[in-house]
Amino acid sequence: MRSITxxxxxxxxxxxxxxxxxxxxxxxxxxxxxxxxxxAAAGAGDAQAIYDPYPPGILPSDLDAExxxxxxxxxxxxxxAIAEWHALTPPTVAGNPPIAQGTGAASIELxxxxxxxxxxxxxxxxxxxxxxxxxxxxxxxxxPSVNLTxxxxxxxxxxxxxxxxxxxxxxxxxxxxxxYDEDQKxxxxxxFFDSRATGYLLRNPDSEQALHPPVDxxxxxxxxxACVAYRLSHAEYRSLFEQVWGEGSxxxxxxxxxxxxxxxxxxxxxxxxSATPIPLGPGDRTRATVVFDxxxxxxxxxxxxxxxxxxxxxxDAFLAGKARLSADEAAGLKxxxxxxxxNSCHLDGRGTTLKTGQTDTSTKAGVQPLFTCFGSANLGLxxxxxxAFYYEDKPDSVGQIGNPLGFAYRDLGLGTFLxxxxxxxxxxxxxxxxxxxxxxxxxxxxxxxxxxxxxPQCPTTEAPGPYFQKEFFHNGYIKSLKQLVHFxxxxxxxxxxxxxxxxxxxxxxxxxCWPKPEVPNNMDMTMGNLGxxxxxxxxxxxxxxxxxxxxxxxYVDAGTFTGQCMSGGSAKTQGNELLIPTPPLPPCAPxxxxxxxxxxxxxx
Amino acid sequence: xxxxxxxxxxxxxTIGGVRIIEGPEIERVDPDFAIVRWTSTNPGGSPVHQGxxxxxxxxxxxxxxxxxxxxxxxxxxxxxxxxxxxxLRPRTTYYYRVDSRDAAGKDDGLKSQLxxxxxx
Numbered sequence: 166m167r168s169i170t171x172x173x174x175x176x177x178x179x180x181x182x183x184x185x186x187x188x189x190x191x192x193x194x195x196x197x198x199x200x201x202x203x204x205a206a207a208g209a210g211d212a213q214a215i216y217d218p219y220p221p222g223i224l225p226s227d228l229d230a231e232x233x234x235x236x237x238x239x240x241x242x243x244x245x246a247i248a249e250w251h252a253l254t255p256p257t258v259a260g261n262p263p264i265a266q267g268t269g270a271a272s273i274e275l276x277x278x279x280x281x282x283x284x285x286x287x288x289x290x291x292x293x294x295x296x297x298x299x300x301x302x303x304x305x306x307x308x309p310s311v312n313l314t315x316x317x318x319x320x321x322x323x324x325x326x327x328x329x330x331x332x333x334x335x336x337x338x339x340x341x342x343x344x345y346d347e348d349q350k351x352x353x354x355x356x357f358f359d360s361r362a363t364g365y366l367l368r369n370p371d372s373e374q375a376l377h378p379p380v381d382x383x384x385x386x387x388x389x390x391a392c393v394a395y396r397l398s399h400a401e402y403r404s405l406f407e408q409v410w411g412e413g414s415x416x417x418x419x420x421x422x423x424x425x426x427x428x429x430x431x432x433x434x435x436x437x438x439s440a441t442p443i444p445l446g447p448g449d450r451t452r453a454t455v456v457f458d459x460x461x462x463x464x465x466x467x468x469x470x471x472x473x474x475x476x477x478x479x480x481d482a483f484l485a486g487k488a489r490l491s492a493d494e495a496a497g498l499k500x501x502x503x504x505x506x507x508n509s510c511h512l513d514g515r516g517t518t519l520k521t522g523q524t525d526t527s528t529k530a531g532v533q534p535l536f537t538c539f540g541s542a543n544l545g546l547x548x549x550x551x552x553a554f555y556y557e558d559k560p561d562s563v564g565q566i567g568n569p570l571g572f573a574y575r576d577l578g579l580g581t582f583l584x585x586x587x588x589x590x591x592x593x594x595x596x597x598x599x600x601x602x603x604x605x606x607x608x609x610x611x612x613x614x615x616x617x618x619x620x621p622q623c624p625t626t627e628a629p630g631p632y633f634q635k636e637f638f639h640n641g642y643i644k645s646l647k648q649l650v651h652f653x654x655x656x657x658x659x660x661x662x663x664x665x666x667x668x669x670x671x672x673x674x675x676x677x678c679w680p681k682p683e684v685p686n687n688m689d690m691t692m693g694n695l696g697x698x699x700x701x702x703x704x705x706x707x708x709x710x711x712x713x714x715x716x717x718x719x720y721v722d723a724g725t726f727t728g729q730c731m732s733g734g735s736a737k738t739q740g741n742e743l744l745i746p747t748p749p750l751p752p753c754a755p756x757x758x759x760x761x762x763x764x765x766x767x768x769x
Numbered sequence: 770x771x772x773x774x775x776x777x778x779x780x781x782x783t784i785g786g787v788r789i790i791e792g793p794e795i796e797r798v799d800p801d802f803a804i805v806r807w808t809s810t811n812p813g814g815s816p817v818h819q820g821x822x823x824x825x826x827x828x829x830x831x832x833x834x835x836x837x838x839x840x841x842x843x844x845x846x847x848x849x850x851x852x853x854x855x856x857l858r859p860r861t862t863y864y865y866r867v868d869s870r871d872a873a874g875k876d877d878g879l880k881s882q883l884x885x886x887x888x889x
Contacts (some may be wrong), residue, residue, distance in 0.1 A: 349815050350872030379791040502844065509816075509842040538816070542840070657797060657804060657851075686882075690820065690837040694796060766855075 188292035193455065213289060213561035217323045222745070223553055224324055225310035230320065231297075232730065235307050238725050239295050243282040250275055250405055262376070265409070270466075273409050277467025279402045280460060286396055287321040288430045289384040294378060294385070297331040300722035303615035303714070304334035304473060307729060309634035313740055316641035320384040322430050325567050327383035327555035328576060328588065329358055330641045335714065336612045338371040338469035339535055345597060352579060352600070353539045358608040358639040359582040360541060365593040371468055372461035375680065379460070380440075380567055382432035383554075391443045392427035392458035395419055410459045417456075419447045419739075425763065434564025464646075472721040477535050480714040484514075490711060493742065497708025503696050505653070505705060511536040511613045527643040534612035536712065541579050542653070542689040543606030545656060545682035546616075547665045550641040550747040576767055577684055580605035584760045605764045608639045608682030617646060617710040622727035626669075627706065628739045631730035640683075644740035646709055648675050648701045650738070655679065657693035666746030674744060676737055686764055787812045787877040790847055792865045793822075795886045800859035803886060806851045807867055809879060815872035816841055820850030824865035826858075828883060831866060862887045 217224065225231070256265035261765035265272060280286065284293040297318040299307035306312050306602070317326040342364035343355030356362035356374035364370035378384040379393050387393060397406060398415040398419065408415055420426075426442050429435065436442045445453060467473060482488035490498060501507040514534030557567035568574055570587070582589035583601040592598070595761055617626055627645050637643040642665070643652060652675075659677045661668060668678035682688060697705070714720050752758075753768045792807030793857055803823050812818060817838050823831040837852040850869055857863065868879040 166816060258795075348872075349817060351817055506842055506845070508844075509840040538840075540816075542838075660797070660802075662799075662802075685855065688837060689840070690804075690853065691849075692838045692853065 176300070203413060212293075213323060215323050216557075216561040218559040219324075219553060219556045220648065221444065222743075223315055223551065223556060225308075225314045227310050228308075228319070228324060231308045231310060232323070234728055235296055235299065236291070237726055238299065238307075239282050239284055239293050241297070242300075242722055242725060243279065243293075243523065245282075246275065246278050246282060247401060250279065250402060257407060269409075272405065273463055273466040274470040274472070275467075276402065276405050276409050277465070277470075278472065279400075279405065280397075280464055281467055283400060284388075285400065287381060287392065288387060288392075288428050289321050291323075292385050294320045296373070297378075298334055299386070299725070300473075300720065301618070301620040301724070301726040302333075302633065303618040304468075306331040306636065307726070307728075308561070309728065312634050312641065313743055314550055314551055316549060317383070317553055318637060321386045322382075322561055322563070322565070323554075325383060325557060325561055325565075326553040327381070328552055328568070329639045330636050332358065333615055334468045334473050335615045336474045336535055336537075338369070338465050338474065338541055339372065340537075341372050342368055342370060345600065352542055352597075352604065355609065358611075359578045359589050360590050360609055361582045363462060363590075363593055363671050365460060367458060369462070369465055372458070372465040375464040377456060377462040377739075378432055379457075382430060383567055386430040386432070388426055388429055388431035388433065388436055388439075389426065389441055389443045390457040391417075391419075391441070391445060391450070391453035392423075393460050395423050395427055395443075395617075396451040397456060397460065405462075406459070409463070410456075413450070414456055414459070417445070417452050419449075420444055430563055430565065432565035434560075441655055475714045475718070475720060477714045477717040477720065478725035479713070481533065481709040482717050483711070488716070491707065493704045493707040494711050497704035497706070498711075500697065500701055500705050501708055504701070505650075505697060507613070507653075507705070508690060509691055510538045510542065510610045521651040537610050539610070541607035541609050542651075542691075543578070543608070543682075543684055543687045544638070544692065545606075545685070545688045546638055546640060546642050546652075547680035548683035548747060548750070549640040550665055550745055551743070552640055570754040570756055571751075572748060573751040573757075575683060575753045575757050577605045577757060577768070579607040579609075579637070580764065581760075583758060584762070586760050587756050591712065595741075602762050602765050603687065605686045605768070606682070607687060613709060614712045616649075616712065617706075618713045618715070618720075618723075620730075621724055622726065623730035625710075627736040627738075628731070629735040630732040632732065633726075634731050634740070643675075645736040646706045647736035648739065650697070650705045650709075651675070652679065653692040654695045654697045654702060655693075664747035664750065666744050671739065674741060680747075684768060686766065686768060770794045772781050777853060787869070787879050789867075789879065789881065793865075793881060794846060794882055796851065798886055798888055799857075800889050801855070801857045803857060803863075804851055805854065805867060805887065806849065807881075808849050809869065809877070811841060811843075811846055811848050812869060812871070812877040813841070813843075814875075816843075817872050818850075818877070819870045819872075820846070820852040821868050822852045822854060822865050823867075824863050825856065826861060826863060828864040828885070831864060836870075858889050859888050 255268040256267045259266045281294045298304040319326050341354035343360050346353050356370040362370045380387050499622035554568050555572050558571040560566050580601045583597045585591045619633035623631050625632045626635045637649050643649045654678050659679045661678050663680050665680045668674040672678035758768050787809050790808045796806040797802040807887045819836045821836045824833050825831045835854045869877045
């Protein structure tokens, strides 16, 4: 059993104190056994029984220390945000419909920020949204060693993790509500790699995205959405919430054992599969749900604010005629639009590719380009055997099994979501299910903006650095931008019928050997053999680095990283020293590939 | 893109239809796998198109079909189509023709000569 940091233990001891903060029980409601929940939360007599079903080497050796480091950074930013709130002049409500005049916009954005860095928004008060999304990496994964090894981040139950990389917040609020475009015959919009945050109800995918992690057992992991309302009702910034969303927002009669229930991670066997273990009457249940929705909308306000999505990159300055690209950056832009064809999906709002003798007059885009088409594609990434999720086939201390399928799990992305499948559903539209086969393996085209953002002291993603180790695509298989561009360029040139860790002697994985795709169906053939030279790949990397916010004005909280940079090696083989051989793969499990309409052709 | 170029491209597409500029050719061939590649004038329309290969071991009966999606770039005058053929037999000669379709399945009207290749 592994140890946990002192800081985390201190955080956990706060649970008992908070248990006293509970209200009245509603009538005629199921009454859980409070002591049973406490026992379940504590595990086998331990403050937190560590979940570690992993073979040696899957978890990074510094995981405890790095989680502690990020929690300290989170506390620091939260304290600063509290001070910002106290310094903010309250808005004046005026007009009809009523508008919070003056500082109304700033208030909701700050409320979202306070929520983002609030680690009490998890059963064990040990994880905030920011635990996986810190500002110095454009709100993606903040721990270099996790990015290098286990790919997904541990949730409130240390060290149980999800299956995918932590996506950047930046520009996610600009994605439209997920819909099937009849002209394009394709799905457009949504949030998450599999687009499962559709926006169908709040009409905003980003707001609905923020509703998932608080009750995802692999993440913050509350057992009931009402726990969000309960913990917010005890938050230091409760009055700001009420100022933004209305007095009386928390007029909810919580049962006396609510804290005990909320301190128990979701998915615990004791809940018997119930998503509403807090017994609330219909009115209180509705009010708690409204607070939960407001949580999502507040976080969306933060993510859409200039503190997160700031349009302050060198490329933005270039579009405005206020900066010049270097020769390599300009060459990279030309490749992005031309030979590499990146802007067929990562739309950059620019004019056409120039021919000899033509002059570029499109220095200003009509809109601020978002570098995404809001669509999805299967790029054919290999299965990454380092993803911790594959090993989570044993129950944890509260009886939760993250991945009962082990290595028989396949990540079909959008296809699984449309089937209401394992780890993705349910889908809000039965009409969409018919398109599952055509979308198997597809993952959302994320914006290219901020793909290269790193902390100031580690100014690049690329070895030899000093660099900040990031991870790319949904399963983190790619570890540098050089590898990313090389994958697009040569996926089909260096195709081998092997799994990761088994490239033939004489070849080097990710250099002149690409293992076979995890999902061979619907593979996008726009890429895979672009004919780029090594120097052209480097020029594309140089261009991608111009998309990092913080060039025209400082990026808020970019300087909060207190960890260590890495150095040495080559971007071409960055992380290869930690490749492990993929075990013999069992066939795709019926729980994934046997759900109608089944994938066609069958996925091995 | 200048207005003149847009007009010229539109006229070309209207009068001549979509035509192949390069290929089709075999980009890669393995014992059980091949990639067929060709470049055509930009067919326009839906952003995602399907490259389609009709193939078989009998030149008179191209009874198998493979298709792969590509994404058009509206700013490019031409489009590269590449299609993956899986499950081929080793050391076997296959005959094929190609075409392309928009997202709704509407044929781009491509005309392709009968070609062949042999797996390793």
